[in-house]
Amino acid sequence: MESKLPKPTSIKRPMLAMDKNKFQPLSRDLLNIDRFNKEMRAHSPDLQKPAAMQTRVKLRRSRSVSDLRDLKPMKRHETTLAPIPAKLSRLAPSTSAAAAANAANSCYAINRPPRIGTSNTNPTKRLQSQTSKAPPIKRPAPATSNSMVVGGNSKKPMSSVNATSVSTTGAGKTINKRIPPYDFKARYNDLLEKHKVLKEKYQQKCEQIGNFENLPEQLEETQSNLISATEELKIAKVDRECLQRQVQLQQQKLASVENSLSNTSEELQKLKRTYNKLKQDHDKLNTEALDLRERVEDLDDKNFKLVEEITTCKEQLFRSNMERKELHNTVMDLRGNIRVFCRVRPILDFEQDKLLCGWNYVDESTVEIVNCDPIVKAKNNSHSFSFDQVFHPCSKQEDIFELVSPLIQSALDGYNVCIFAYGQTGSGKTYTMDGITTNLGVIPRTVDLLFDSIKAYRNLGWEYDIKVQFLEIYNEVLYDLLDNEPKEMEIRMMKNNKNDIYVSNITQETVGNADRLRELMKIAKTNRATAATAGNERSSRSHAVTKIQLIGSHAERHETSMGSINLVDLAGSESPKTSVRMNETKNINRSLSELTNVILALLQKQDHIPYRNSKLTHLLMPSLGGNSKTLMFINVAPFQDCFNESLKSLRFAANVNQCKMAKARRVRILNTSNANNSSSII
Numbered sequence: 001m002e003s004k005l006p007k008p009t010s011i012k013r014p015m016l017a018m019d020k021n022k023f024q025p026l027s028r029d030l031l032n033i034d035r036f037n038k039e040m041r042a043h044s045p046d047l048q049k050p051a052a053m054q055t056r057v058k059l060r061r062s063r064s065v066s067d068l069r070d071l072k073p074m075k076r077h078e079t080t081l082a083p084i085p086a087k088l089s090r091l092a093p094s095t096s097a098a099a100a101a102n103a104a105n106s107c108y109a110i111n112r113p114p115r116i117g118t119s120n121t122n123p124t125k126r127l128q129s130q131t132s133k134a135p136p137i138k139r140p141a142p143a144t145s146n147s148m149v150v151g152g153n154s155k156k157p158m159s160s161v162n163a164t165s166v167s168t169t170g171a172g173k174t175i176n177k178r179i180p181p182y183d184f185k186a187r188y189n190d191l192l193e194k195h196k197v198l199k200e201k202y203q204q205k206c207e208q209i210g211n212f213e214n215l216p217e218q219l220e221e222t223q224s225n226l227i228s229a230t231e232e233l234k235i236a237k238v239d240r241e242c243l244q245r246q247v248q249l250q251q252q253k254l255a256s257v258e259n260s261l262s263n264t265s266e267e268l269q270k271l272k273r274t275y276n277k278l279k280q281d282h283d284k285l286n287t288e289a290l291d292l293r294e295r296v297e298d299l300d301d302k303n304f305k306l307v308e309e310i311t312t313c314k315e316q317l318f319r320s321n322m323e324r325k326e327l328h329n330t331v332m333d334l335r336g337n338i339r340v341f342c343r344v345r346p347i348l349d350f351e352q353d354k355l356l357c358g359w360n361y362v363d364e365s366t367v368e369i370v371n372c373d374p375i376v377k378a379k380n381n382s383h384s385f386s387f388d389q390v391f392h393p394c395s396k397q398e399d400i401f402e403l404v405s406p407l408i409q410s411a412l413d414g415y416n417v418c419i420f421a422y423g424q425t426g427s428g429k430t431y432t433m434d435g436i437t438t439n440l441g442v443i444p445r446t447v448d449l450l451f452d453s454i455k456a457y458r459n460l461g462w463e464y465d466i467k468v469q470f471l472e473i474y475n476e477v478l479y480d481l482l483d484n485e486p487k488e489m490e491i492r493m494m495k496n497n498k499n500d501i502y503v504s505n506i507t508q509e510t511v512g513n514a515d516r517l518r519e520l521m522k523i524a525k526t527n528r529a530t531a532a533t534a535g536n537e538r539s540s541r542s543h544a545v546t547k548i549q550l551i552g553s554h555a556e557r558h559e560t561s562m563g564s565i566n567l568v569d570l571a572g573s574e575s576p577k578t579s580v581r582m583n584e585t586k587n588i589n590r591s592l593s594e595l596t597n598v599i600l601a602l603l604q605k606q607d608h609i610p611y612r613n614s615k616l617t618h619l620l621m622p623s624l625g626g627n628s629k630t631l632m633f634i635n636v637a638p639f640q641d642c643f644n645e646s647l648k649s650l651r652f653a654a655n656v657n658q659c660k661m662a663k664a665r666r667v668r669i670l671n672t673s674n675a676n677n678s679s680s681i682i
């Protein structure tokens with residue numbers, strides 16, 4: 001009979017659906033299969049006593065052929081199924097000795113396990129549960145079992161006497177039916193049924209074997225998977241720690257961000273409040289801006305009208321200024337083109353013991369000098385003189401300059417002005433012209449007034465250039481007080497105007513402010529020759545001339561105004577009897593005498609005015625006569641020993657005062673657009 005059982009190798013290996021997470025490693029005891037086999041053999045009587053089995057087979061063989069036939073498939077069955085318990089024991093070891101014994105006693109008591117992979121449960125656990133819980137399969141009663149021959153007299157085992165037939169009822173209840181030995185057919189059928197049952201079991205076991213044979217490989221694969229899973233788990237743990245740290249960092253960052261967010265929101269609130277305030281201010285400002293725009297428009301209209309008015313006013317102002325100049329000049333003419341102021345200097349502290357003349361200040365313009373020399377007892381020893389103004393010893397510098405300033409105004413209006421101080425040495429000429437640091441004289445006050453007036457004239461459209469020269473006449477020689485280098489200097493006549501002169505080779509500087517002019521004055525004063533005299537320790541032995549040219553221009557009117565101021569500190573006159581430097585004294589006295597002659601010639605309206613007889617008169621020619629205004633200070637000392645010199649100066653000044661000069665003419669040059677260089681004197 002050919003077996004149709006499937007070969008174990010051909011059984012399809014079930015695929016394990018492994019779940020790494022649910023996988024549980026097998027214990028070492030479970031894998032110790034050899035030891036389990038030994039234990040199985042120890043507890044299995046069949047495996048322990050093969051010899052007894054062989055004896056029973058021999059007994060059957062001797063009884064009947066049918067027994068032999070019956071036993072052959074069984075033998076084959078046993079040889080085929082014998083290894084199964086060993087493999088089963090290897091896969092499903094039981095810790096209990098009873099389970100092992102059961103497994104060993106019945107090689108047939110193995111249920112067919114379910115196919116691996118048909119369930120999601122762990123295969124190892126499933127195996128354990130199957131091996132421990134599976135009910136044993138009812139095995140057919142062996143020939144040596146306790147079943148007795150029914151109906152027989154002898155109590156021999158049925159296997160040894162008669163063949164038994166096993167039939168199964170519909171309810172699955174097995175009924176042993178005795179088959180007589182001669183009934184071969186029944187016995188054959190019985191054997192066929194047995195064979196059929198065994199064949200089914202064999203197939204089941206083969207399937208189990210097929211499943212179980214692959215278990216080691218699956219186990220190895222599972223172990224390798226386990227190792228890799230463990231490594232992955234380690235890596236995953238490391239990753240998890242890293243991620244946890246990152247999470248912590250992110251949480252810290254999140255906390256800081258939340259903190260900064262709260263701060264930012266506070267700031268935002270503040271900014272919102274500030275914004276609201278600013279918005280309110282902005283709205284207010286907008287409203288104000290609108291008002292202001294309206295006001296600006298109104299103001300623009302008013303401004304336009306005012307500009308027109310200003311233009312008209314400027315025109316009127318210019319005309320008024322011109323009228324003022326005319327009137328001013330008229331007043332100056334009425335006062336006289338040569339004016340004489342007499343100043344008597346006070347007694348200094350170290351001069352308290354000196355004998356004084358008698359001085360009577362009759363009124364503002366009249367002074368009387370009385371000879372108090374006890375030796376001289378003349379009948380008429382008092383002399384009265386009248387001048388434009390008499391300043392007594394208590395007069396202040398500012399009082400004097402107040403009367404000088406109209407002449408400075410005239411110079412700005414285009415007149416030539418000459419102011420000089422005449423008098424005996426030590427009579428106070430330098431004090432009157434220069435003054436001292438704490439009490440400034442005419443020249444520094446003139447400088448201040450000039451620059452203040454220029455500012456005011458700028459509003460009227462006039463711009464001025466101021467040019468200055470400082471020169472000295474010492475022993476009839478000209479010296480440049482701004483340049484110590486020796487050089488040839490001459491007084492020359494202007495080509496286009498014979499009444500005007502200029503000094504060749506002299507330093508002339510255009511100054512822009514009063515400070516610079518004062519600086520130049522200081523330099524000039526330092527360079528002025530000084531020497532000790534009998535009357536004054538630092539007597540000026542030369543004539544010092546400060547010449548200031550004022551060139552004004554009115555751009556709109558195309559008018560130019562050219563005026564000049566000559567400020568002269570004359571050398572002191574001295575009696576030859578008391579002089580120790582005769583040459584100097586002679587030159588000084590001669591030049592002063594020539595000055596007197598010129599003024600007297602002007603007074604007498606002579607045809608020839610001897611300007612050129614001295615460097616001094618030649619230099620002052622434009623300022624002495626013609627279109628000039630001259631102011632002469634007569635300085636006198638109050639002492640009796642100066643009486644004669646004082647009387648001489650006073651008489652000269654009185655004569656000058658009486659000099660009737662021609663009406664001064666103002667120089668006004670009108671520039672025309674056709675002839676830039678042409679000029680006309682009005």
Ligand SMILES: Nc1ncnc2c1ncn2[C@@H]1O[C@H](COP(=O)(O)OP(=O)(O)OP(=O)(O)O)[C@@H](O)[C@H]1O
Nearest residue numbers: 345346425426427428429430431536539540571572
């Ligand atoms: N009005 C015054 N008030 C006070 N001191 C004066 C006055 N006038 C002149 N002095 C003093 O008298 C002295 C002589 O004056 P100052 O040098 O001006 O004379 P001077 O005429 O210039 O002499 P010189 O011709 O020799 O140069 C100086 O010490 C001066 O300070």
